[in-house]
Amino acid sequence: MNYPTLKTIITLAASLFFCISTAIAGDEFIIVQSTTSTQNSGLFEAILPAFETKTGIEVRVVAVGTGQAIRNAQNGDGDVLFVHAQSSEEKFVTEGWGVERFDVMYNDFVIVGPVADPAAVAGMNNAVEALVRIAHENAAFASRGDDSGTHKAELLLWAQANIDVASASGKWYLETGSGMGATLNVATGMNAYVMTDRATWVSFGNKRNYKVLVEGDPKLFNQYGIILVNPEKFSNIKQKAGQAFVNWITGEHGQAAINQYQISGQQLFFANAAPR
Numbered sequence: 001m002n003y004p005t006l007k008t009i010i011t012l013a014a015s016l017f018f019c020i021s022t023a024i025a026g027d028e029f030i031i032v033q034s035t036t037s038t039q040n041s042g043l044f045e046a047i048l049p050a051f052e053t054k055t056g057i058e059v060r061v062v063a064v065g066t067g068q069a070i071r072n073a074q075n076g077d078g079d080v081l082f083v084h085a086q087s088s089e090e091k092f093v094t095e096g097w098g099v100e101r102f103d104v105m106y107n108d109f110v111i112v113g114p115v116a117d118p119a120a121v122a123g124m125n126n127a128v129e130a131l132v133r134i135a136h137e138n139a140a141f142a143s144r145g146d147d148s149g150t151h152k153a154e155l156l157l158w159a160q161a162n163i164d165v166a167s168a169s170g171k172w173y174l175e176t177g178s179g180m181g182a183t184l185n186v187a188t189g190m191n192a193y194v195m196t197d198r199a200t201w202v203s204f205g206n207k208r209n210y211k212v213l214v215e216g217d218p219k220l221f222n223q224y225g226i227i228l229v230n231p232e233k234f235s236n237i238k239q240k241a242g243q244a245f246v247n248w249i250t251g252e253h254g255q256a257a258i259n260q261y262q263i264s265g266q267q268l269f270f271a272n273a274a275p276r
Contacts, residue, residue, distance in 0.1 A: 029058035030241045033070075033078035035149060036179040038224070039063035041199035041268055047257040051248050057241045065148030065179065073097060073227075076234035079242035081227045082249075084149035084197075089225045098227035102250050105258050105269040106223045109153060111214035112184075112201060113193040121193075125216035128161045135163045138172040140192035144183045145175025149222075154195045157219065197222055199268040224269075226250065250276055 038044055039061055048059050062072060066083040073081045074097050081098060083089060092098045111121065111130055119137040121130040134141055143165070144151045158165050165173045174192060176183045180200045187194035188208045196204075201212070214220075228246050231237040248254045255271035262268065 028056060028241055029060055030079040030238050030245060032059055032061050032080045032082050033072045034061050034063055034082040035066055035069060035084055036063050037197045037200050038082065040181055041203045043261055043269060046261045050253065050257055051245065055244055057244060059245060065146045066152065067147030073229050076236060079229055079238045080245055081229060084222055084224045085152045086223055086225060089227060093227060097230055097233060099230050101225050101227045102246065103273050104224045104226050104249055105271045106221060107198050107269050108215065108222050109150065109195055109220040110198050110201060110212045111193060111195050112210050113213045114191050115209050115211060117213060122213045124214045127157050127214055127217040127219050130214045131157055131161045131163060134193055140172055140174060140190055142174045142176060142183055142187035142190065142192040142194040144180060145177050150180060150195065150197055202263050202266055202268055
């Protein structure tokens with residue numbers, strides 16, 4: 001029997017290594033820094049396969065609060081930023097971290113609480129007045145407290161209500177420092193009110209005796225935007241693949257996929273990107 005020489009074995013091993021390395025290098029993917037609401041609601045799981053099939057580009061989502069997502073993108077740890085705090089997004093672009101911001105979709109925030117409703121806010125459509133009632137009753141309120149888009153929106157409403165929640169921290173105002181799902185679990189366990197995006201609430205499975213109490217205020221509008229991270233800041237940014245995702249999700253097919261996503265017959269997000 002003729003056995004292969006050492007030189008032949010080394011040559012074959014090198015060829016195999018080259019083929020494997022080439023295959024791995026050919027597996028194109030992008031990293032999207034996004035929010036817990038887009039992930040936990042099931043939206044990405046529903047819509048990303050269509051993009052990946054069409055383009056061959058895998059989308060790897062890092063789901064954190066908006067503030068953390070922005071910081072991650074500023075560190076170059078992502079190709080695309082997809083969050084919901086428009087003033088922070090615009091600042092991200094103005095400071096040169098992102099190329100251009102586009103509207104993608106919207107839904108709304110709601111305030112949920114126990115049916116006992118100690119602050120008597122059920123049926124209100126004025127979020128600021130509802131928060132005033134909650135504060136005056138010293139009724140427990142659970143906040144994410146994590147610099148997320150939801151937390152930013154909540155703090156703005158407290159400021160408009162002239163309520164100093166910092167002084168109430170650890171008393172009736174409870175900061176979890178956690179994502180939306182975890183904060184909802186804390187709230188339902190402590191009979192506390194909580195502000196959440198509607199998509200996370202609809203998909204939340206531990207509602208117990210909780211229901212939506214305050215909704216319909218224009219101040220509870222929740223806009224999402226998308227930004228390609230500036231490739232001039234970081235050499236690792238996958239500009240072409242990242243822009244392909246931005247174009248897809250703000251284009252006809254991505255917008256249709258967003259509008260078609262439902263849970264129990266309820267649409268969770270409403271596409272509103274400008275025609276491109």
